Amino acid sequence: xxxxxxxxxxxxxxxxxxxxxxxxxxxxxxxxxxxxxxxxxxxxxxxxxxxxxxxxxxxxxxxxxxxxxxxxxxxxxxxxxxxxxxxxxxxxxx
Amino acid sequence: xxxxxxxxxxxxxxxxxxxxxxxxxxxxxxxxxxxxxxxxxxxxxxxxxxxxxxxxxxxxxxxxxxxxxxxxxxxxxxxxxxxxxxxxxxxxxxxxxxxxxxxxxxxxxxxxxxxxxxxxxxxxxxxxxxxxxxxxxxxxxxxxxxxxxxxxxxxxxxxxxxxxxxxxxxxxxxxxxxxxxxxxxxxxxxxxxxxxxxxxxxxxxxxxxxxxxxxxxxxxxxxxxxxxxxxxxxxxxxxxxxxxxxxxxxxxxxxxxxxxxxxxxxxxxxxxxxxxxxxxxxxxxxxxxxxxxxxxxxxxxxxxxxxxxxxxxxxxxxxxxxxxxxxxxxxxxxxxxxxxxxxxxxxxxxxxxxxxxxxxxxxxxxxxxxxxxxxx
Numbered sequence: 504x505x506x507x508x509x510x511x512x513x514x515x516x517x518x519x520x521x522x523x524x525x526x527x528x529x530x531x532x533x534x535x536x537x538x539x540x541x542x543x544x545x546x547x548x549x550x551x552x553x554x555x556x557x558x559x560x561x562x563x564x565x566x567x568x569x570x571x572x573x574x575x576x577x578x579x580x581x582x583x584x585x586x587x588x589x590x591x592x593x594x595x596x597x
Numbered sequence: 598x599x600x601x602x603x604x605x606x607x608x609x610x611x612x613x614x615x616x617x618x619x620x621x622x623x624x625x626x627x628x629x630x631x632x633x634x635x636x637x638x639x640x641x642x643x644x645x646x647x648x649x650x651x652x653x654x655x656x657x658x659x660x661x662x663x664x665x666x667x668x669x670x671x672x673x674x675x676x677x678x679x680x681x682x683x684x685x686x687x688x689x690x691x692x693x694x695x696x697x698x699x700x701x702x703x704x705x706x707x708x709x710x711x712x713x714x715x716x717x718x719x720x721x722x723x724x725x726x727x728x729x730x731x732x733x734x735x736x737x738x739x740x741x742x743x744x745x746x747x748x749x750x751x752x753x754x755x756x757x758x759x760x761x762x763x764x765x766x767x768x769x770x771x772x773x774x775x776x777x778x779x780x781x782x783x784x785x786x787x788x789x790x791x792x793x794x795x796x797x798x799x800x801x802x803x804x805x806x807x808x809x810x811x812x813x814x815x816x817x818x819x820x821x822x823x824x825x826x827x828x829x830x831x832x833x834x835x836x837x838x839x840x841x842x843x844x845x846x847x848x849x850x851x852x853x854x855x856x857x858x859x860x861x862x863x864x865x866x867x868x869x870x871x872x873x874x875x876x877x878x879x880x881x882x883x884x885x886x887x888x889x890x891x892x893x894x895x896x897x898x899x900x901x902x903x904x905x906x907x908x909x910x911x912x913x914x915x916x917x918x919x920x921x922x923x924x925x926x927x928x929x930x931x932x933x934x935x936x937x938x939x940x941x942x943x944x945x946x947x948x949x950x951x952x953x954x955x956x957x958x959x960x961x962x963x964x965x966x967x968x969x970x971x972x973x
Contacts, residue, residue: 506625506811507736507785518747532713534743537849548788548841551678551733552711553740555847556788562840569812573632 507548507555508570509563515543522549525567604817605638611824613642618776619823620648620769620917622762623783624945625811631954633813635820643824646777647950648917649765653680653943655865655915656732656758658903661686663893664730664756665693668704670891674722675699676715677730678737679708680943683936687901696730712737712744719753728887732758735854738876739789742853749885756887757878760863762786763794764874769916770802776917779805779823781816784838791846792836799832810838857882866939867905867912911938914947921948927959928952 510522510531520541522531532553533541539557541547546563547554558566621627627647630636636645649655661684668675675696682696693699700706705725709715712729719727727750731741738759745755762783769775782795787808798806805826809819819837826832836842845851856879863875878886887893895902905911909931910924921927921940931937933949940946 506628530713532711532740532743532747534747535739535847535850535853538847548785550736550785551740552713553743555736555739555785555850556841556843558840565812565814566810569629573628 506570507550509546509558509566510549510554511560511563512541512543512545512547515541520554522547522554599814599818601633601813601817604814604821608643608817608821608824609640611640611821611828613640613824613828616642616644617778617824617827618644618646619779619781619820620646620766620777621650621781621783621809622648622766623650623781623786624943624947624950625785626650626781626783626809626816627947627950628945629811629813629816631950633816634954635813635816639820643820645820646917647914647921647947648769648777649762649865649868649915650783651915651940651943651945651947652733652737652758652760653678653684654911654939654946655760655765655868656681656684656939657864657866658686658905659864659895660730660732660756660758661696662688662899662902663888664728665696665699665704666893667728667730667756667887667891668696668699668706669693669702670726672726673891674705674707674718674725674727675730676707676709676718676727678710678733680945681730681732682706682708683942684939685906685936685942687899687904687906689900712740715753716744716747716750719750723750723752725752726890727753728756728891729753730756730758730887732760734760734762734783735786735789738858739847739850739854742850742857745857745882745885746853754885754887754890755878756893757876759858759876760865761860761874761876763797764871765865765868765916766795766798768868768871770798770804774918775802775804777804779827780807781819781823782806782808782834784808784810784815784842787836787838787842787846789847789850791844791851792834792842793844796834799826799834803832805832807835807837808842810841864903865915866903868916906937909938911940911946911948914940921951922956922959923961924948925959928957929959
């Protein structure tokens with residue numbers, strides 16, 4: 504939860520914005536950013552659906568480099584864990 | 598920005614006389630450290646200790662029990678961040694011991710990823726009582742304040758287990774057993790609250806401190822900073838994440854948090870009550886406090902209420918007193934697919950992170966430190 508996701512604002516309607524990262528689009532609340540003018544094209548750090556700070560495109564790209572690496576590993580692990588859980592659920596396993 | 602290799606060179610060039618224990622208090626930091634395999638790259642004198650950085654791990658057992666009880670009521674839809682669903686409590690036999698089990702038993706339990714989803718679910722289901730069970734640190738408490746300030750549907754209430762990050766560090770520093778020589782402070786907590794919250798660490802305790810982001814460059818910059826402060830015996834608070842951490846934090850978030858919550862003494866699972874360490878809803882929000890709406894009261898006869906599962910050493914792991922693999926359940930009785938304690942459940946729990954980065958076996962507690970060598 505504390506990691507946050509850098510996203511780009513692509514559409515804005517009041518405090519709600521459509522934001523994108525890596526081709527994925529999400530509704531993000533800009534309610535916590537009332538002190539900071541934000542426009543379409545700006546990048547924000549998003550925590551649990553809420554933008555908590557503005558950032559530059561370069562900062563967002565650098566954060567994504569790290570996350571890409573971590574997410575790739577975690578997706579592989581989740582799959583391995585599900586397989587292990589399925590094996591554990593098979594009869595005869597305590 | 599300096600690249601990670603250059604920071605490592607600088608760290609290796611520091612004249613470290615003896616062991617230096619650097620604690621982090623953020624699951625995101627621990628994840629980055631483990632994934633990048635930083636421990637294996639640092640000089641052997643440097644120990645990186647995962648400390649209290651997982652809000653799910655310190656959420657009181659009693660609160661989880663209450664959430665499960667609510668989830669079993671016919672009129673209630675219980676929503677929570679996904680991490681919370683598998684955390685076990687000490688329910689009597691034949692009763693659900695986790696929210697996941699409550700859901701399997703027919704309870705309406707839904708994982709959410711944002712407070713805004715709780716509002717949407719409540720609006721879409723006006724005949725249901727929707728309860729948002731919220732365990733989190735400042736980074737999730739700020740969005741919760743945003744959600745509340747934007748207006749709550751009548752049928753939405755909150756079971757709040759939110760905590761501040763710094764009081765656990767203050768407790769460790771005031772205890773006779775500090776257990777670390779330097780602190781890496783959590784980046785996004787400081788984005789919201791401001792870095793000044795951590796000034797007390799160097800100012801009152803002469804312990805080096807640096808706020809860090811989540812990339813290897815920012816983490817290594819913070820490690821270089823605190824190690825250099827240590828070598829020079831000159832402790833101060835450094836900001837190694839200036840792109841997202843500004844003086845005073847996020848003013849809107851802090852104002853809304855102050856309007857919605859008061860800071861109260863709060864219980865930390867396995868640790869006890871820490872003064873001024875929790876957020877509670879202010880009186881004007883009492884109508885949306887699930888504890889009041891459903892008249893939740895502790896059952897004085899419930900066995901092992903508030904206790905950790907037998908043999909589980911999560912409390913000492915959370916406090917950085919032992920490494921995850923020094924718990925005797927680690928990797929054998931306790932794994933992510935069959936977790937015993939909360940630290941093996943949450944993505945931010947140190948046990949889960951170590952297990953996920955390939956450290957799968959426990960070692961005796963008196964063994965010399967030989968921390969995880971991630972190979973990401």
